[in-house]
Amino acid sequence: MKKIFYSNGKLLITGEYVVLDGAIALALPTKMGQNLVVENGSDKKIVWKSYDFDGSIWFDDTILFSDIVNKKSFENNAVKTTLIEILHESYKLSPVFINESDGYIVSTNLTFPKFWGLGTSSTLINNIASWLQIDAFALLRNAFGGSGYDIACAQNNSAILYQLANEKPLVKTISFNPVFKENIYFVYLNKKQSSKTAIANYRSKQGDIAKVIPTINEITEVLINTTDLQEFTKQIEKHEVLMSEILEMQTVKQSLFPDFDGIIKSLGAWGGDFVMVISENNPIDYFATKGYDVVVSYDEIIL
Structure with a gap:
């Protein structure tokens, strides 16, 4: 059975850097984002393809369940190593997706050029969290760090005010439609x-x-x-x-x-x-x- 998840990209308007120390930031989700398509697979592995906005494949590889569990790194493949790191942290939060599955066929599709910096990683993390029903903020914190405002944008369809209070995210959706x-x-x-x-x-x-x-x-x-x-x-x-x-x-x-x-x-x-x-x-x-x-x-x- 095919499952599809989608997350918005992001732009941080105020509070860059200082949002890490408790400042209130204004952030805007973008019309462009990324989806994640998951189907059942086999052989205790994930067959993974990632597509850029123009339909070109920018990542195509197979990841063994054992690589995820053991957090295997690949010296000559930074993208694969990073993806395994995310999936390993996902496994720690919800082992069931590895322990009770035969395998997966996964594809991701960006609707913006991946080099634009609109949230290739944050949209992926939020989509994986939605798929596995785990806390996206916890997954981000464990895998990469960062404030998490990009995760909040991934999850909301309007402007947000974002703040970290005692390391916990506070998200307030607001109406922001400047007349100019x-x-x-x-x-x-x-x-x-x-x-x-x-x-x-x-x-x-x-x-x-x-x-x-x-x-x-x-x-x-x-x-x-x-x-x-x-x-x-x-x-x-x-x-x-x-x-x-x-x-x-x-x-x-x-x-x-x-x-x-x-x-x-x-x-x-x-x-x-x-x-x-x-x-x-x-x-x-x-x-x-x-x-x-x-x-x-x-x-x-x-x-």
């Missing part, structure tokens, strides 16, 4: 950023984060309530300056687009994936001249 959304665009920076590496960098440089969190929370509160574009851009700029100081890094506008007539904000891990752009005029031509061809409107990408 035609001025908001998202630009892909042509490289995928490693969340693990970015978090490690943050941990090595952070000072007294507790002092900054109330300000970040205030910014988030204003952003979700204001109907004034100037106020919105003012708060976005304030957020960028604060995070620039914490991370000891230039803002993305300073480093890549100093001549841009508008506001640019990093989303999630600084230095890669998508940025949010606020502009009075359509910025497609500007970014094309800089070599950045993926520019999408708010309505094109946000669920």
Whole structure:
């Protein structure tokens, strides 16, 4: 019997990094995501295929149940090793899917290019958790770490406020539909950023984060309530300056687009994936001249 699961992608608008330390973050699920199709198999193994958005296969392999149980690693196959790690942590949370099965045939299908950084891993983890009826936040924590906001986006079809309180996720769905959304665009920076590496960098440089969190929370509160574009851009700029100081890094506008007539904000891990752009005029031509061809409107990408 075929089972199908689907999870939304994500964009983190406020609270990047500091969400790990209790800040309230605004995050938006995307119209693009990933599904997981599971059928019965045999021979105590999983035959696994992963498809990119264009139908091309980017991972095709067989994983033995014994590899999952023993958490076997493969030096020359990082994707397979990571997948086994996720499935091993799943097995620890629910051994029944290995102990009481003959095997599986599994396929995953992305509806966004996997290098975009919209949540290839988080959508997979949430889909696996849905399949095995285990806690997706626990699975993420055990397999990768991270705040879990991406899991919350995977599970919800509207904007969310996300916070970690005593390491437990607090998720509040909200209505977020800015009247000036035609001025908001998202630009892909042509490289995928490693969340693990970015978090490690943050941990090595952070000072007294507790002092900054109330300000970040205030910014988030204003952003979700204001109907004034100037106020919105003012708060976005304030957020960028604060995070620039914490991370000891230039803002993305300073480093890549100093001549841009508008506001640019990093989303999630600084230095890669998508940025949010606020502009009075359509910025497609500007970014094309800089070599950045993926520019999408708010309505094109946000669920």
